[in-house]
Amino acid sequence: MRILCVAEKPSQAKAVAQILSQGSLSTREGQSRYNKNFDFQYRISGHFVSVTMTSVSGHLTEVDFPATCRSWHSCNPVALFTSPVVRAVTENGKDIAKSIERESRSATHLYIWTDCDREGEGIGGEIASVSRSANPRIIVKRAHFSSVLPQEIHTAMQNPRDLDMRLVAAVEARTELDLRIGSALTRFQTLRLSSRFASLHDKLISYGPCQFPTLGFVVDQFLRVESFVPEPFWYIYLEHTKDDGRAVFTWKRSKLFDQEAVFALYAKCMAAPMARVTSMRSRPKEKWRPLPLTTVDLQKCCSRYLRLAPDLIMSIAEGLYNQGFISYPRTETDQFDTNMDLKGIVTKLIQYAPFSAYANGLVNEEGFKWPRKGNNNDKAHPPIHPVAPANNLSGNPLRVYEFVTRRFLACCSDNAKGQATEIEVQVTDEQFSASGLMVLKRNYLDIYPFDRWSESSVPVYRQGESFEPSVLEMRTGTTTVPKLLTDSDLIDIMDKNGIGTDATHADHIKKIIDREYIYRSPDKFLAPSTLGIGLIEGYDAMGLELSLSKPHLRCEMERELKRICDGAKTKDDVVRESVNLYKAVYVKSVEEVAKLEESLGRCLQQAPDTGSAIWTPSSGNGAGGTE
Amino acid sequence: MIDRAGVSATIKKRYGAVLRAQWLEQCATHIENELRGHKEAAGGGKLVHLETQVRLVAEQLVHSEISDSCHPTLVVEAGTQLAKRLPEHPGAFLQVQSVVEVGVSKYAMWEAAREKEDFEQRGIRPSYLPQLTDEDESGSGEVSSTAGTQGQTLAETSGDRQAKIPRKMLKLVLTDGQRRVSALEVEPIVRLSAELAIGSKVVVTGGQIIEGTGVVCLRAGSIRVVGGAPTQYAQQTLRARMAELLGLNDRRHAYATLDSSEKQKKILAAKKKLKSFQAKRAAASEAPTANATEEEAATASTAEGESSETVTKEDEADVLSRELEQLK
Numbered sequence: 013m014r015i016l017c018v019a020e021k022p023s024q025a026k027a028v029a030q031i032l033s034q035g036s037l038s039t040r041e042g043q044s045r046y047n048k049n050f051d052f053q054y055r056i057s058g059h060f061v062s063v064t065m066t067s068v069s070g071h072l073t074e075v076d077f078p079a080t081c082r083s084w085h086s087c088n089p090v091a092l093f094t095s096p097v098v099r100a101v102t103e104n105g106k107d108i109a110k111s112i113e114r115e116s117r118s119a120t121h122l123y124i125w126t127d128c129d130r131e132g133e134g135i136g137g138e139i140a141s142v143s144r145s146a147n148p149r150i151i152v153k154r155a156h157f158s159s160v161l162p163q164e165i166h167t168a169m170q171n172p173r174d175l176d177m178r179l180v181a182a183v184e185a186r187t188e189l190d191l192r193i194g195s196a197l198t199r200f201q202t203l204r205l206s207s208r209f210a211s212l213h214d215k216l217i218s219y220g221p222c223q224f225p226t227l228g229f230v231v232d233q234f235l236r237v238e239s240f241v242p243e244p245f246w247y248i249y250l251e252h253t254k255d256d257g258r259a260v261f262t263w264k265r266s267k268l269f270d271q272e273a274v275f276a277l278y279a280k281c282m283a284a285p286m287a288r289v290t291s292m293r294s295r296p297k298e299k300w301r302p303l304p305l306t307t308v309d310l311q312k313c314c315s316r317y318l319r320l321a322p323d324l325i326m327s328i329a330e331g332l333y334n335q336g337f338i339s340y341p342r343t344e345t346d347q348f349d350t351n352m353d354l355k356g357i358v359t360k361l362i363q364y365a366p367f368s369a370y371a372n373g374l375v376n377e378e379g380f381k382w383p384r385k386g387n388n389n390d391k392a393h394p395p396i397h398p399v400a401p402a403n404n405l406s407g408n409p410l411r412v413y414e415f416v417t418r419r420f421l422a423c424c425s426d427n428a429k430g431q432a433t434e435i436e437v438q439v440t441d442e443q444f445s446a447s448g449l450m451v452l453k454r455n456y457l458d459i460y461p462f463d464r465w466s467e468s469s470v471p472v473y474r475q476g477e478s479f480e481p482s483v484l485e486m487r488t489g490t491t492t493v494p495k496l497l498t499d500s501d502l503i504d505i506m507d508k509n510g511i512g513t514d515a516t517h518a519d520h521i522k523k524i525i526d527r528e529y530i531y532r533s534p535d536k537f538l539a540p541s542t543l544g545i546g547l548i549e550g551y552d553a554m555g556l557e558l559s560l561s562k563p564h565l566r567c568e569m570e571r572e573l574k575r576i577c578d579g580a581k582t583k584d585d586v587v588r589e590s591v592n593l594y595k596a597v598y599v600k601s602v603e604e605v606a607k608l609e610e611s612l613g614r615c616l617q618q619a620p621d622t623g624s625a626i627w628t629p630s631s632g633n634g635a636g637g638t639e
Numbered sequence: 640m641i642d643r644a645g646v647s648a649t650i651k652k653r654y655g656a657v658l659r660a661q662w663l664e665q666c667a668t669h670i671e672n673e674l675r676g677h678k679e680a681a682g683g684g685k686l687v688h689l690e691t692q693v694r695l696v697a698e699q700l701v702h703s704e705i706s707d708s709c710h711p712t713l714v715v716e717a718g719t720q721l722a723k724r725l726p727e728h729p730g731a732f733l734q735v736q737s738v739v740e741v742g743v744s745k746y747a748m749w750e751a752a753r754e755k756e757d758f759e760q761r762g763i764r765p766s767y768l769p770q771l772t773d774e775d776e777s778g779s780g781e782v783s784s785t786a787g788t789q790g791q792t793l794a795e796t797s798g799d800r801q802a803k804i805p806r807k808m809l810k811l812v813l814t815d816g817q818r819r820v821s822a823l824e825v826e827p828i829v830r831l832s833a834e835l836a837i838g839s840k841v842v843v844t845g846g847q848i849i850e851g852t853g854v855v856c857l858r859a860g861s862i863r864v865v866g867g868a869p870t871q872y873a874q875q876t877l878r879a880r881m882a883e884l885l886g887l888n889d890r891r892h893a894y895a896t897l898d899s900s901e902k903q904k905k906i907l908a909a910k911k912k913l914k915s916f917q918a919k920r921a922a923a924s925e926a927p928t929a930n931a932t933e934e935e936a937a938t939a940s941t942a943e944g945e946s947s948e949t950v951t952k953e954d955e956a957d958v959l960s961r962e963l964e965q966l967k
Contacts, residue, residue, distance in 0.1 A: 229766070229768070232766075232768060233768065233769070236768070240746065241745075241746060241885045241886070243744045243745060243746065245744070265742065265807075265808060266742070267742075268741040268742055268808065269741050269742070269743070269744055269745065270739065270741035270810055272810075272821055272852075272854065273741050273808075273810050273821075273823050273854070275852065276821070276823060276849045276852040276854035277823070277825075277849075279849055279850065279851055279852050280849050280850075280856075283850055441825065491744050491746070494769070497769070501769055504769075505766075505767055505768065505769070508767035509766050509767055557761045557762060557763065559763075562763065562766065563766050564763065564764065
């Protein structure tokens with residue numbers, strides 16, 4: 013028996029090999045310079061077997077169109093929806109593939125050690141097919157792990173599963189759809205618009221089924237801000253000063269946007285301006301500790317509190333994972349499995365100097381509490397948590413690691429406890445309330461400074477007591493213009509609308525910044541460029557029920573991809589349905605391109621060029637594909 | 640065939656409406672012609688029961704313009720022209736001239752109405768955008784924490800969002816054909832909604848009128864929606880009314896052509912003006928005697944009183960822009 017293990021990246025291969033070989037491995041060059049082979053012996057069921065650990069560098073193969081359609085001017089873009097596609101090894105992957113073929117010939121088993129998410133499974137499928145082409149009888153297995161910890165790695169090695177072909181199918185479906193839809197629309201948009209507007213002459217105006225809805229959110233919020241009309245509102249203000257303090261009461265109706273209405277209610281109060289205490293309650297109040305950490309939350313919090321861009325956060329988190337400091341950073345799960353030894357992890361964190369005292373308190377002074385359970389479980393990975401103390405970090409990696417650790421320790425702490433006093437008061441028929449808070453035990457707040465709980469005092473009242481208000485008047489305010497989106501807001505919106513997965517949110521944001529559709533202002537707000545606004549308004553003007561700029565199309569597609577993973581639908585069905593849908597949308601967009609051009613013209617403040625150089629879909633060189 | 644006197648008396652007893660003779664005559668004649676046509680077709684001759692007559696006339700009544708069909712019934716104070724009291728049982732028969740959600744900003748209502756329309760007409764589910772917070776920038780009001788996900792149901796956070804119109808407190812402007820009266824929903828009344836058709840007919844019973852303001856307090860039992868949707872008001876959907884009040888239709892593109900620094904300046908300038916006005920008001924009401932505020936309120940109410948007389952659709956917009964002007 014001889015096992016060939018393949019990891020997703022060279023660094024991971026090395027780390028895993030180090031653990032499995034317990035330090036005694038020998039390195040060997042492979043066909044590819046960056047992907048070395050590590051040989052060692054491993055003990056399985058009593059006897060030793062030879063193992064070679066190697067790696068790929070991400071996707072090994074890619075889909076593309078055949079030569080007849082590959083060049084931009086070779087065919088009418090609509091043909092791309094129905095043209096056949098070919099899957100072939102990437103240019104960079106050729107050497108890696110050769111290496112794998114070579115190693116596979118002398119192996120009996122292939123263990124896939126790629127990241128345990130959908131994309132990783134897809135890459136695993138590619139590795140398996142390359143391997144089988146050299147050795148059709150090789151047995152393919154899949155190692156499942158969530159962190160690069162010795163115990164987990166050994167367990168994974170000794171209990172391999174089967175490759176989940178449904179996930180592989182979902183990834184194949186997604187890459188094919190992204191290729192077809194992205195290419196057809198990118199070619200159409202770029203060729204057409206660059207031939208019509210001088211300032212867009214050499215620009216790539218790409219379309220991606222996730223990028224555009226993301227851009228759409230930024231533009232929608234921008235337009236909301238621009239068209240905002242401030243509105244005045246009125247409310248009744250009640251205040252009472254006693255010997256032991258001052259109470260400011262809030263009107264139960266909060267505020268009304270009609271002066272006559274508030275005045276009428278105020279007049280009713282003034283007819284008999286005595287306040288009667290209808291209830292006075294003092295009761296314990298808790299501020300809940302946070303939920304276990306998911307990827308979306310990691311990005312939102314780190315971008316908001318640490319002011320880092322989402323793509324940077326993810327690359328730092330990956331680095332921390334590969335170094336063995338935190339668990340796999342791409343997860344939707346916000347509940348810890350009851351089998352996990354969380355107390356053990358907290359004990360390990362006593363070694364981490366800055367939080368040593370706090371961690372000690374949790375373990376040795378009965379402060380430890382099992383974390384709250386959220387509603388989500390992707391069944392693949394636990395919530396993000398620290399796995400080892402990291403005493404030699406600095407800069408941004410240190411900040412991210414500290415955030416993850418603080419969050420974890422806060423999850424394992426008790427809620428903050430306080431005592432709240434709530435007073436309800438009535439003047440004629442109008443109701444008001446006031447409240448005070450005393451924080452008795454800070455608990456998790458001591459380790460998690462990102463949540464605030466402020467104290468306020470309120471005087472003592474008796475139920476049934478009546479008093480004359482010190483101040484009872486009508487006051488006014490005005491609504492404030494909403495703000496542009498921050499990274500944190502945008503990730504939240506993408507998540508809620510089903511655009512992208514936890515692994516890809518940051519990538520989509522980066523992409524639309526690279527394409528100059530949006531930009532990040534110095535104070536971290538996201539604003540669209542005139543090109544971005546022009547595109548979105550143009551597509552919206554086409555009045556498409558399933559507009560390319562709204563999230564519905566992509567959200568539906570993500571749902572369908574999920575159905576493939578659950579085995580509820582086949583890849584062919586999903587691809588066929590999605591292709592038909594997007595093709596219809598594409599055809600409509602071509603028909604109504606004038607609206608897109610008009611909108612861009614308005615936003616860029618240029619008139620579209622006229623003349624013979626205008627590109628139309630049929631100006632391609634003929635052959636290739638059916639309409 | 641139509642017993643004018645009998646129908647008139649029954650309608651008065653049932654709905655409180657005092658029909659104008661001329662309108663009733665036209666209506667009755669029209670119905671008689673229709674019936675005659677049917678009778679000939681049916682080939683028989685039967686007297687129509689009074690109940691049916693009442694029903695046929697009432698159907699016409701709810702779709703009519705109230706100033707055409709009814710005599711005014713509101714009783715007002717001689718001096719202020721504010722409503723004094725509502726007629727006793729069965730109540731006052733009035734027409735809904737406007738329905739405004741006063742607990743929510745018009746902008747938020749417009750967005751909600753637009754999303755609902757998009758969903759109903761084009762099947763586009765509303766996307767999750769960040770919640771608008773109607774907060775006071777100067778911080779003198781209590782800042783309500785944005786509900787965010789706390790207020791949302793599980794269905795909303797994990798699945799599809801429903802297109803809903805926010806519902807806090809409605810203010811109706813009702814008319815008897817000659818005079819207007821404002822009515823406030825002081826406790827939630829299920830049968831009312833911001834989407835009530837303009838021109839619908841209602842019967843208001845025993846509502847308390849707030850001293851010195853002429854505003855009626857509506858409680859659960861005090862208003863009955865009879866129905867009707869006169870075609871002359873059909874264009875005034877919730878969305879259209881909000882867009883008009885906000886002046887949205889021409890605004891968007893005018894704004895879009897300004898460059899961003901100009902827009903920033905505009906926003907800052909508007910904010911400064913509002914701040915200084917608020918500071919002035921705050922200084923004026925430093926000595927919070929009831930008198931001072933009553934005076935202010937009195938001037939406000941006469942302004943409102945004046946506007947009650949005009950019957951145009953621009954009413955709300957005028958009041959709003961005047962208020963905004965005052966604030967500027």
